[in-house]
Amino acid sequence: MQTVVLQDLVRSVQDDQKDQAERIFERVFESLMWTHVVDGKIEERVPLKQWKHRQPAEIEIDLAYLEINRAELLSTFSEYLSNPSLTSKQADWLFLNVLTYAEYVATVSEIREKVMGIKRYVKSHFPPKNEHLTDISAFARRPWHLPVLLTVIAIGWAIHPFVGVSITAYALFAAHRQQKAWALVNATLASMLQTYLSFNTADLSWAQVTSTLERSREAGAIWSASLFALAERRTGAQNATN
Numbered sequence: 583m584q585t586v587v588l589q590d591l592v593r594s595v596q597d598d599q600k601d602q603a604e605r606i607f608e609r610v611f612e613s614l615m616w617t618h619v620v621d622g623k624i625e626e627r628v629p630l631k632q633w634k635h636r637q638p639a640e641i642e643i644d645l646a647y648l649e650i651n652r653a654e655l656l657s658t659f660s661e662y663l664s665n666p667s668l669t670s671k672q673a674d675w676l677f678l679n680v681l682t683y684a685e686y687v688a689t690v691s692e693i694r695e696k697v698m699g700i701k702r703y704v705k706s707h708f709p710p711k712n713e714h715l716t717d718i719s720a721f722a723r724r725p726w727h728l729p730v731l732l733t734v735i736a737i738g739w740a741i742h743p744f745v746g747v748s749i750t751a752y753a754l755f756a757a758h759r760q761q762k763a764w765a766l767v768n769a770t771l772a773s774m775l776q777t778y779l780s781f782n783t784a785d786l787s788w789a790q791v792t793s794t795l796e797r798s799r800e801a802g803a804i805w806s807a808s809l810f811a812l813a814e815r816r817t818g819a820q821n822a823t824n
Contacts, residue, residue: 583634583635583637583782584634584635584675584679584782584783584784585632585633585634585635586632586633586634586672586673586675586676587631587632588604588607588608588611588631588632590672591603591607591670591672591673591676592604592607594670594672594673595667595668595670596667599665599667599668602665602668603668606658606661606662606665606668607673607676609654609657609658610633610655610658610676610677610680611629611630611631611632611633612629612654613629613650613651613652613654613655613658614629614630614633614648614649614650614651614680615627615628615629615630615648615649615650615651616628616629616630616647616648616649617647617648617649618647619647627649630648633676633679633680635679635781635782636683636778638713638714638775638779639712639713639714641687641690641714642707642710642711642712642713642714643710644687645687645690645691645707645710646707646708646710647710648687650680650683650684650687650688652681652684652685652688655677655680655681655684656681656806656808659677659681659806659808659812660808662677663808663811663812663815671784671785671786672784674784674786674812674816675781675783675784675786677812678781678786678791678809678812678813679778679781681805681806681808681809682774682777682778682781682805682809683778685774685803685804685805685806686771686774686775686777686778689770689771689774689803689804690771691703693718693767693771694706694718694721697718697721697722698721698722706721716768716771716772716775717764717768718764718767718768718771719761719764719768722764734749734753735749735750735753738750766802769801769802770801770802770803773797773798773801773802773803774798774803776798777794777795777797777798777803780794781794786816787820788813788816788817788819788820789817789820789821791813791816791817792810792813792814792817795809795810795813
């Protein structure tokens with residue numbers, strides 16, 4: 583998988599730009615803080631020393647231990663875009679990959695926290711699972727939901743058939759509406775994940791990057807406008823050299 587380290591990014595620029603490059607790219611890695619936990623206690627929080635493209639099996643571990651400062655990343659990205667002398671394939675890929683990943687995991691976290699509640703959401707991280715699920719309904723279900731619902735329906739039928747029919751009809755309607763809502767959320771998450779996974783190499787077709795981001799946005803994803811600006815600039819540069 584594509585991997586980038588700070589030293590590679592700095593080496594790719596001219597000598598008179600290395601100090602500025604090191605300062606900017608250090609900010610990227612300082613925005614990616616890893617929490618080391620020993621025996622259930624936080625031992626230290628340190629910046630990552632490299633960034634590699636994530637596989638789905640790694641996402642749950644990142645949700646538990648990786649803190650991404652999106653605001654700082656976007657600020658650093660803006661500075662990078664305003665300094666064309668720092669441009670390189672590796673740096674372009676780093677920002678594209680990190681920012682799409684950051685947006686995806688932030689969206690996953692926000693949705694899971696809403697459907698699970700903060701306490702269940704935090705507990706769900708530990709120990710991290712090896713399988714990453716995009717079906718939000720798997721996190722929304724609780725063991726007592728169905729027994730309680732069936733009990734309420736049974737009581738309704740015991741009171742009067744009309745009451746039973748009304749409760750059953752409402753339960754079916756509510757379940758259908760919830761399933762439709764979950765389906766929309768699942769489609770958005772799946773689109774965001776596939777978009778991120780497609781950016782697994784620095785040898786990018788920037789026209790394809792733009793198309794992929796746009797398709798995902800149509801599915802409900804929200805990406806930073808800066809990513810589209812980057813793709814537009816690099817598409818123009820690629821077209822000029824072809």
